[in-house]
Amino acid sequence: MAEKTKLGKEFTKGLIKENPVLRLVLGTCPTLAVSVSVTNAIGMGIAATIVLVCSNIVISALRKIIPSKIRIPAYIVVIASFVTIVQMLVKAFVPALNDALGVYLPLIVVNCIILGRAEAFAGKNPVLASCFDGLGMGVGFTFALIVMATIREIIGSGTFLDGIDSLTALFGATSFTGFTLFSNPVGVMVMAPGGFLVFGLVMALANRIAEGRGKPKAELDGCSGCPMAQTCAMAGGEESCDNKAKEESAS
Amino acid sequence: MIAIFLTVVLTENYVLCQFLGICPFLGVSKKLNTAVGMSVAVIFVMALATAATYPINKYLLVKNDLEYLQTIVFILVIAALVQFVEIVLKKFIPSLYQALGIYLPLITTNCAVLGVVLLNVESGYNFAQSMVNSVGAGVGFLIAMVLFAGVRERLEGNSIPKALQGFPITLIAASLVSLSFQGFAGIVENIFG
Numbered sequence: 001m002a003e004k005t006k007l008g009k010e011f012t013k014g015l016i017k018e019n020p021v022l023r024l025v026l027g028t029c030p031t032l033a034v035s036v037s038v039t040n041a042i043g044m045g046i047a048a049t050i051v052l053v054c055s056n057i058v059i060s061a062l063r064k065i066i067p068s069k070i071r072i073p074a075y076i077v078v079i080a081s082f083v084t085i086v087q088m089l090v091k092a093f094v095p096a097l098n099d100a101l102g103v104y105l106p107l108i109v110v111n112c113i114i115l116g117r118a119e120a121f122a123g124k125n126p127v128l129a130s131c132f133d134g135l136g137m138g139v140g141f142t143f144a145l146i147v148m149a150t151i152r153e154i155i156g157s158g159t160f161l162d163g164i165d166s167l168t169a170l171f172g173a174t175s176f177t178g179f180t181l182f183s184n185p186v187g188v189m190v191m192a193p194g195g196f197l198v199f200g201l202v203m204a205l206a207n208r209i210a211e212g213r214g215k216p217k218a219e220l221d222g223c224s225g226c227p228m229a230q231t232c233a234m235a236g237g238e239e240s241c242d243n244k245a246k247e248e249s250a251s
Numbered sequence: 252m253i254a255i256f257l258t259v260v261l262t263e264n265y266v267l268c269q270f271l272g273i274c275p276f277l278g279v280s281k282k283l284n285t286a287v288g289m290s291v292a293v294i295f296v297m298a299l300a301t302a303a304t305y306p307i308n309k310y311l312l313v314k315n316d317l318e319y320l321q322t323i324v325f326i327l328v329i330a331a332l333v334q335f336v337e338i339v340l341k342k343f344i345p346s347l348y349q350a351l352g353i354y355l356p357l358i359t360t361n362c363a364v365l366g367v368v369l370l371n372v373e374s375g376y377n378f379a380q381s382m383v384n385s386v387g388a389g390v391g392f393l394i395a396m397v398l399f400a401g402v403r404e405r406l407e408g409n410s411i412p413k414a415l416q417g418f419p420i421t422l423i424a425a426s427l428v429s430l431s432f433q434g435f436a437g438i439v440e441n442i443f444g
Binding site for chain 1: 415
């Protein structure tokens with residue numbers, strides 16, 4: 001019973017408390033780039049979750065075999081293999097999503113969430129816990145993407161769930177192709193500035209909620225969230241790169 | 252060539268228009284000198300990575316129908332290359348290592364570097380075009396970093412609503428900088444079109 005609640009905790013912490021995007025500030029690039037439509041967000045979220053769960057399982061299973069000195073390259077190979085598999089599956093079964101996500105699909109390889117979880121969790125914990133950690137983080141990532149995409153798609157394109165049939169076609173349903181809400185949308189919201197703006201506002205809201213519950217707000221100080229922080233000469237353990245770089249320039 | 256360069260620097264700036272390399276953009280742009288150091292290292296690695304991956308892709312992967320291995324091969328080449336450059340610089344040009352070395356490990360997992368290599372292949376550029384595109388992407392990164400570092404230094408002294416302090420206001424500032432880059436849209440087409 002105790003075992004069960006622990007696994008449940010590994011899963012749920014990724015959803016809200018340690019949400020990878022809104023709390024840990026990881027994986028900002030895909031979050032900003034893909035959240036132009038809810039369909040893309042769901043597709044990207046599922047793809048990243050699959051890679052995250054699989055790579056967490058494999059890395060955790062191999063954690064005693066991989067020498068710690070070359071663990072980062074080893075993790076990258078494992079992650080890249082799964083990304084390639086997912087990429088080929090998406091190309092074959094959901095070509096529309098492949099076109100929509102473009103270069104961001106292979107770029108899951110360098111998504112900080114995945115390498116970050118490998119480094120922070122899967123490399124130190126047993127297989128089952130890592131699997132649930134990956135699942136929770138993946139769902140949390142998808143959740144944050146959907147929140148952003150909902151705001152941006154409704155305001156920026158005047159639609160909701162547009163093109164969802166490319167995903168539901170996998171289950172044989174193609175009749176529902178999304179809502180069209182209004183015809184004079186604010187186009188800038190689906191372009192780059194809108195992405196930054198919505199992310200900033202969502203982040204402010206998340207901080208406000210966290211503060212209301214007495215939690216520290218999400219911080220972005222240099223490399224603290226970066227998976228390379230441990231190995232990186234700049235980070236020097238607990239210090240952020242900014243501090244370190246400041247010292248370097250001062251001396 | 253010039254059109255490719257200007258497009259990638261201004262209208263399709265990797266950071267501000269295509270969301271590649273956001274992590275260092277937001278993380279290292281607090282101070283101007285670190286921003287410049289990081290960007291120079293990025294230009295350097297982007298050019299090297301393109302020079303290394305282009306022949307590998309053309310003569311090894313495409314020839315043997317192994318294009319599906321691109322993602323794995325490219326990331327490994329970039330990771331190995333960055334390590335190698337770091338070791339070589341440390342040994343032979345310590346002054347340059349002092350300036351750039353601390354930024355190099357960060358760049359391995361920078362999506363802009365892998366992104367530029369993959370986009371070069373996707374756009375079907377030849378070697379010279381790929382190099383121009385990579386250096387241009389790096390220069391675009393430099394411009395975005397420098398501009399944004401300036402904006403952030405200004406932000407520091409201002410009073411900001413409590414909920415927006417820190418990361419959110421940085422993003423909103425990035426939004427405004429990015430908005431200004433949208434103004435370049437169409438310029439390249441009009442000049443070279």
